[in-house]
Amino acid sequence: MFEIWSAKLATARPSPLLMRNARLRRDPAHIWNWTLPALRAELPSGQKIVTCPSAGTCADICYALFGTYRWRPVQERHVRNLRFVVEDLEGWEQAMRAELGAxxxxxxxxxxxxxxxxxxxxxxxAWLRIITARPGVFFYAYTKEVMxxxxxxxxxxxxxxAWVYSLGGKHDGQLxxxxxxxxxxFPTEAAIADAGWHSQEASDLLAVQGPSPVGMSVNRIPAAVRLLGDRTLAQMQQESDRRKRALRASRRGERR
Incomplete structure (x- = not known):
């Protein structure tokens, strides 16, 4: 299920906009990141925003719902980011473009x-305009917004x-x-190799610059490891889609 939460004190405009999370600080490449709340959030105004409209079974094992992502200062920071985008998209775009000029x-x-x-x-x-305006910076993303x-x-x-489409979303069938x-x-690095896919463990940039298709091992969060089991996230999504199709077929049969 989606987690809905509110941070009423997240009112100030964030500065700086770009940070380096714990994993990226360990990455051999020089990578910064921009973040929003995972899945959905409620702004101080009461407005609810779905931040991952195409999420599927990934919502069940999303690493951004665990660990430090649950700390209140982190959540409030993410809500401030989202609020800036939603309430003043032009101002956010200008601020992001200016910061990237450093x-x-x-x-x-x-x-x-x-x-x-x-x-x-x-x-x-807005991101496309920012990226075009800063040709000396390399931008990349994992996304489920296929369409x-x-x-x-x-x-x-x-x-x-550059981008990579992450499986485990509503539009996997389009990929x-x-x-x-x-x-x-995948459950493990060994499972990635066994499937003939290519790990991005050595650097996150391999997701978009290394060989494809790309595999990553599940974060060692007990609940995520248990839910994924010996499947991949794409397989987990396929199982969910089959159950939903069967349920719809059953309901159509009942109405006849």
Whole structure:
């Protein structure tokens, strides 16, 4: 189930906008990240925003619902980020563009979202303008917004943007690993190798710059490990989709 929470004190505009989470600080590449609340959140105004509209079974094992992501200061920071975007998209875009002009971002990489996703056309379009305005920075993202990217990004992507479609979402059926760059979550690193996929464990940038298809092992969160079992996240999504189709068929039969 989606987790809905509110942080009434998250009122100030965040500064700086870009951070480096614990994993990215350990990464050999020079990577910064931008983040939103995972799945959905409630703003101080009471407005509820779904930040991952295309999430599927990934919501059951999302790492951004565990550990330090549950700390109140972290949650409040993420809500401030979202509030800035929702209440003042133009101002946020200008602030992000200005921050990325700093010397420390020259030749750096920015991961867009270690939680959250491109939840609206307007928000994704703002990112595309930012990326185009900062050609000296490399941007990348994991996303489940397949249909939105098909419309707004794939026809003419900025050369300094790369992305990987993460499996375990509502639109998995629209993806072909032989054509699309995709990533799946596996129980272990050994399972990735056994499947003939390619791990991004050595650096997060391998998700978009290494060989494809991409595998990552599930975060060692007991609940996530238990739920995933010996499946991949894509297989978990397929099972969920089959159950939903069977339920719909059963309900149609009952109405006849």
């Amino acid at each position: 010397r420390r971002f020259r030749g750096a990489a920015v991961r867009i979202h270690d939680a959250g996703d491109f939840f609206s056309d307007a928000y994704l379009s 939105r990217f098909r419309r707004l990004v794939e026809p003419k992507p900025p050369p300094n943007l 072909d690993p032989a054509v699309d760059r995709v990533a799946d979550v």
